[in-house]
Amino acid sequence: MSSITITGVRKTFAAQSVLRGIDLEIGDGEFVSFIGHSGCGKSTLLNVVGGLLAADEGTVLLDGVPVTGPGPDRAMVFQNYSLLPRLSLRANVREAVRSARRDWDRATVDEHVERYLTAVGLWPHRDKRPHQVSGGMAQRCAVARAFAVGPKTMLLDEPFGALDALTRARLQEQLVHLWESESETETILMVTHGLDEAILLSDRIVVMANPPGPSIREIIDVPIARPRDRASIVKDPVYAEIQARLEALLAHDRVSVS
Ligand SMILES: Nc1ncnc2c1ncn2[C@@H]1O[C@H](COP(=O)(O)OP(=O)(O)OP(=O)(O)O)[C@@H](O)[C@H]1O
Structure with a gap:
């Protein structure tokens, strides 16, 4: 069963259509990252899932129950x-x-x-x-x-964005340890600007796009076995493929909005 079901979520600020019909299923125990250029709506989507912001249209279900506000889950x-x-x-x-x-x-x-x-x-x-x-x-x-x-679900909005590289690496490891061994948290959604961070941590990476196209441009699986070691996964050919795909998608979006 899917722990989070996002269906037809739309959000507009003033005349700006930020979330344009988001449909996404996230399973129990998944780690899903959201990546995309600044302003494409990553934080807005996380806030809708967190119940801090109401969608204009659409629903978010957590274990089948509609999100209507923040909650201890x-x-x-x-x-x-x-x-x-x-x-x-x-x-x-x-x-x-x-x-x-x-x-x-x-x-x-x-x-x-x-x-x-x-x-x-x-x-x-x-x-x-x-x-x-x-x-x-x-x-x-x-x-x-x-x-x-x-909480059953953890929502992380660029949690390591303000940290230097060494501190970030250490905290990424502690995050995985907390998630896998220490806590009751099953599912993690994380907004990040770091391609390496997204590949290291995620089961899937949701690439979001600027208007006018759909908000979700592509969803990329990360079929790299856990536990993942920072030094060795970069040598995995799958890692290079995913990195290249992410770079291509983000470069395309940069061209399409300029
Ligand atoms: N409360 C708000 N009122 C008006 N506009 C908003 C509000 N929140 C977000 N926006 C606008 O919606 C767009 C998407 O914002 P959001 O913070 O979701 O983007 P983001 O992808 O997380 O960006 P970043 O990577 O820079 O954090 C931006 O243009 C932002 O200015």
């Missing part, structure tokens, strides 16, 4: 980590877990918080506040917090 992580500045990293995660798991006692919450902060290497920094740590550490905390509340 989904968590979102944005590029600019949105931690509460007055709280320590531990308290940021703890408050989120507490509000999602009101029936848990304090010891269970604390153990859960420790597990997620440890998974992203932040337990030694647990008592620092967001302004006392680097941007990469704060983003790791935001990712840990999102997974710790146990």
Whole structure:
């Protein structure tokens, strides 16, 4: 059964038709990335799935239930980590877990918080506040917090966009670890501008396009076995094929809008 069913989703801002009839099925346990030029509607689509924005037309079903607003079955992580500045990293995660798991006692919450902060290497920094740590550490905390509340679906909007390459690589690995081993999250949708990142992490890559054509230009499978190792997958001929296809699609779109 598909966990997310997007049917005929349209969204227009002023006279600008941003989502032009999106139809997409995403299965349980899939990691799907969205890629495309700036302004093609990637974040808008993620916000519609997250329930932060209503579509003008069409439906989004999560396990068969229509999305009408945000819910505990989904968590979102944005590029600019949105931690509460007055709280320590531990308290940021703890408050989120507490509000999602009101029936848990304090010891269970604390153990859960420790597990997620440890998974992203932040337990030694647990008592620092967001302004006392680097941007990469704060983003790791935001990712840990999102997974710790146990959403079935994770929506990531360029989560590593503001990070340097080394920090990004480390956080990509921690993300996969959280998803595969640590958390209850099954399905991940991620907006990214990184072709390499999309190939490394995804089962499928949705290439989105600017007007006037359909919003989804092509969906590319990534049939590379997991676990994937950054150093070795780049030598896989399938990797090169996918990379070339993505580059060609994005180059075509750049020409068609100029
Ligand atoms: N709330 C809004 N009001 C008016 N226009 C909006 C709103 N949100 C988005 N838009 C417009 O819709 C278009 C798509 O925006 P969106 O953020 O979804 O694009 P994107 O593909 O995620 O871009 P980027 O890669 O730059 O983040 C843009 O032209 C944007 O200006």
